Amino acid sequence: MEKYMCFLVLFFITGCANIVPPSGxxxxxxxxxxTKTSPVNYAVNFKDSQITIWFDEYIQLNDLxxxxxxxxxxxxxxxxxxxxxxxxxxxxxxxxNVTYTINFGKSISDINEGNILSNFKYTFSTGxxxxxxxxxxxxxxxxxxxxxxxxxxxxxNSNNIDSLNPYYYNYSNANGDxxxxxxxxxxxxxxxxxxxxxxxxxxxxxxxxxxxxISKFDTTKxxxxx
Numbered sequence: 083m084e085k086y087m088c089f090l091v092l093f094f095i096t097g098c099a100n101i102v103p104p105s106g107x108x109x110x111x112x113x114x115x116x117t118k119t120s121p122v123n124y125a126v127n128f129k130d131s132q133i134t135i136w137f138d139e140y141i142q143l144n145d146l147x148x149x150x151x152x153x154x155x156x157x158x159x160x161x162x163x164x165x166x167x168x169x170x171x172x173x174x175x176x177x178x179n180v181t182y183t184i185n186f187g188k189s190i191s192d193i194n195e196g197n198i199l200s201n202f203k204y205t206f207s208t209g210x211x212x213x214x215x216x217x218x219x220x221x222x223x224x225x226x227x228x229x230x231x232x233x234x235x236x237x238x239n240s241n242n243i244d245s246l247n248p249y250y251y252n253y254s255n256a257n258g259d260x261x262x263x264x265x266x267x268x269x270x271x272x273x274x275x276x277x278x279x280x281x282x283x284x285x286x287x288x289x290x291x292x293x294x295x296i297s298k299f300d301t302t303k304x305x306x307x308x
Contacts, residue, residue: 113199114141114192121206128182128206133170135204140166140193147280148187152250152262153180154282170204179209181264185252205264215265217296219303221254221274223289229258230289230307234277237262237270243293246273248282265299272296274305 114137116123121130143163151158155174162169168190176182183205190199205212221233236248249270254260276289284290289307 110192110195111197113197114139114190115199116202119204123204123206124212125206126210126212128176128208131172133172133184133204133206135168135170137166137168137190141168141190141199142193143168143189144191144198145189148189150185150187150252152183152185152248152252152264153177154247154249154251155182159184176208179207180266181205181207181209181211181213183264213264213266215267215299216261216263217265217272217299217301217303218259218261219305220258221260221291221305221307222258224306224308229256230254230276231256231258232276233258233260233274233289233307234282235260235262235272235274235305237265237272237296238293239268239270241269241271243271246271246284246293251282267299270296272303272305274307276307 116135117138118136120134121128141163143161146161149161155172155176157173159173160171170184183203186199186202188198188200190202191197207213217237221230221235222228223230231254233254234248234251235254236246236251238246239249240246250262250265252260252262271293273293274291275284278288279285291305291307
């Protein structure tokens with residue numbers, strides 16, 4: 083009987099030891115979430131040179147070329163990540179009474195699984211109001227009538243068609259769709275080109291469009307590149 087009881091005790095201990103260990107839990111498939119910004123997103127009367135954005139998990143910046151600032155702001159800000167915090171130091175001289183948008187594209191992701199926070203925007207105004215005018219539309223190839231992915235579309239505040247630099251700008255998506263937002267009312271020239279060397283200016287040989295004077299907003303434009 084004593085041997086039988088010892089056998090049962092040994093069997094019980096061994097059985098418990100062979101229990102399958104717990105897994106590491108479900109895979110994280112959620113993109114980082116913004117929990118706080120300072121100054122607040124869509125701030126007006128912006129006078130700061132430093133912006134701080136907090137997230138709900140540890141983040142990383144993957145490609146600074148994905149980050150767009152409109153209107154153009156040179157030199158580019160300095161971006162630095164510490165844990166769950168992103169600091170942005172503005173380096174350019176901000177223009178009075180203008181709404182700026184920092185579009186992070188696909189540059190922000192979490193560290194563990196690389197989940198991307200797509201198209202997060204931080205917007206602020208150096209004036210009393212957030213500019214709300216927009217132009218949206220589609221960009222396609224003139225010859226093949228197919229959408230152009232990644233074409234730069236811009237508004238220039240110069241009247242010189244031969245020397246156009248984007249003041250407001252964005253890029254078309256895989257369907258050729260684009261939108262320019264938070265535009266200040268004025269006269270501009272709308273143009274688009276495929277910026278192969280990512281220098282924000284048209285170079286000979288790149289696909290381009292016919293420039294068009296724009297004074298009407300909240301409208302849709304179809305642009306052809308040739």
